[in-house]
Amino acid sequence: MKKPLAGALLALALLGLGAAPAAATAAQAPAPATAPAAAPSAVTVDFAGTVALSNCSGSVVRLPQSQPDDPALVLSNGHCLEGGMPGPGVVVVDRPSTRTFSLLNSSGRGVATLRASKIAYATMTDTDVSLYQLTTTYRQIESRYRIKALELDTVRPAQGAAIKVVSGYWKRIYSCAVDGFAYRLKEGDWTFTDSIRYTAACDTIGGTSGSPVIDTATGKVVAVNNTGNESGGRCTLNNPCEVDQNGTVTVRQGINYAQQTYTIAPCVGTGNKIDLSRPGCALPKP
Numbered sequence: 001m002k003k004p005l006a007g008a009l010l011a012l013a014l015l016g017l018g019a020a021p022a023a024a025t026a027a028q029a030p031a032p033a034t035a036p037a038a039a040p041s042a043v044t045v046d047f048a049g050t051v052a053l054s055n056c057s058g059s060v061v062r063l064p065q066s067q068p069d070d071p072a073l074v075l076s077n078g079h080c081l082e083g084g085m086p087g088p089g090v091v092v093v094d095r096p097s098t099r100t101f102s103l104l105n106s107s108g109r110g111v112a113t114l115r116a117s118k119i120a121y122a123t124m125t126d127t128d129v130s131l132y133q134l135t136t137t138y139r140q141i142e143s144r145y146r147i148k149a150l151e152l153d154t155v156r157p158a159q160g161a162a163i164k165v166v167s168g169y170w171k172r173i174y175s176c177a178v179d180g181f182a183y184r185l186k187e188g189d190w191t192f193t194d195s196i197r198y199t200a201a202c203d204t205i206g207g208t209s210g211s212p213v214i215d216t217a218t219g220k221v222v223a224v225n226n227t228g229n230e231s232g233g234r235c236t237l238n239n240p241c242e243v244d245q246n247g248t249v250t251v252r253q254g255i256n257y258a259q260q261t262y263t264i265a266p267c268v269g270t271g272n273k274i275d276l277s278r279p280g281c282a283l284p285k286p
Contacts (some may be wrong), residue, residue: 001079001128001187001227001238002056002209002256043219047108049150050168050212051101056080057168058101059212060114060134060141061221062149063268068139070272071117072149074101074132075261076210077226078124085124088189091286092122093274097132103145108171111145121267121274125284126193127259128226130210131274150212153220154265157196162216165198165225165258169207175216176202185257187227187240196223196258197242204228204256213258221261228256 051058051074058076066073078092079085082099086092097119102110115135122130138149157163157178165174176199185192196213198204204211204225213223232253233239240257242250266280276285 001077002204002206002225042217045164045166045173045214045216045219046106047104047166047168047171047173048106048147050104050166051114052104052110052168053080053099053101053210054082055169056207056209057166057170057211057225059166059168059221060103060147060149061152061212062138063152063265063272064154065265065268066138066149066272068142069137072114072134072136072138072141073120073272074114074116074134075152075212075221075224076130076132077128077224078122078130079128079226080210081119081122081130086122087124088191089125090123091125091284092119093276093286095119095122099132101132102168103141103147104168104171105145105147108168111147112141114141120272121283123284124190126191127263127284128190128192129224129259129261129264131264133272150214151220152261152264153215153218153222154262156260156262157215157222161222163198163202163222164214164216165202165204165208165211166214167204167208167211167225170205172208174202174204174208176200179255182242182257183245184243185227185240186235186243188235188237192226192240192257192259194260196260197252198256198258200255202256203254223258223260225256225258229253
């Protein structure tokens with residue numbers, strides 16, 4: 001995990017998931033020596049719509065089906081929750097919250113304080129995501145601050161796609177590409193599935209947890225930044241490892257990861273309400 005700065009919840013180690021299968025074999029695999037260059041951006045990616053949390057980053061997001069008068073949603077990591085990291089198998093739905101978020105404009109200046117009414121959804125099982133419902137609507141945010149929410153993509157990103165990781169906490173933008181996908185990513189007690197692996201240029205640090213990962217061709221959010229292997233450890237906190245379909249373990253020191261977000265859209269119904277019973281919804285359930 002990318003350690004949450006302020007509260008240092010040990011949280012960042014996040015990804016760790018349980019011990020690797022007994023049959024797995026460890027393999028130290030350094031990042032590719034020559035990472036592919038990211039293609040030029042087709043859209044302008046800046047800080048507008050991102051937020052800074054007390055210890056992490058995040059963004060105001062909408063779904064294709066979201067309406068202007070729906071309560072807005074803030075996307076971050078499950079390990080960034082104010083109450084601490086959810087344990088393996090834990091799914092939080094509709095928990096009251098009054099957490100605040102600093103809304104940033106295109107230059108990274110804070111222009112407003114937004115407040116949550118609840119944690120609409122959060123988990124660290126299979127993925128590492130939190131969605132907060134705000135007390136303000138998309139229409140109110142846009143009319144008051146001239147800032148539009150970022151849109152969540154509904155399709156899986158492609159290997160080689162140019163991306164930017166936008167940290168509201170640090171007011172820093174990282175540019176790289178999707179290097180590939182980790183079948184399983186294990187970090188401590190947690191396991192994530194089908195994680196995005198960045199090329200080495202996205203050398204994200206603590207406090208970037210929860211940053212939106214934006215496809216520069218579309219301007220849409222395709223993932224949420226969450227962890228990286230800091231010191232070469234094998235499947236431990238802050239040192240996630242990749243486990244393939246055969247149980248083979250690969251450690252990539254210095255390489256960072258994100259959790260895909262296209263799976264969220266099928267789980268959001270009328271009024272931006274999380275509905276895990278909707279057809280096509282594959283997010284973990286309580």
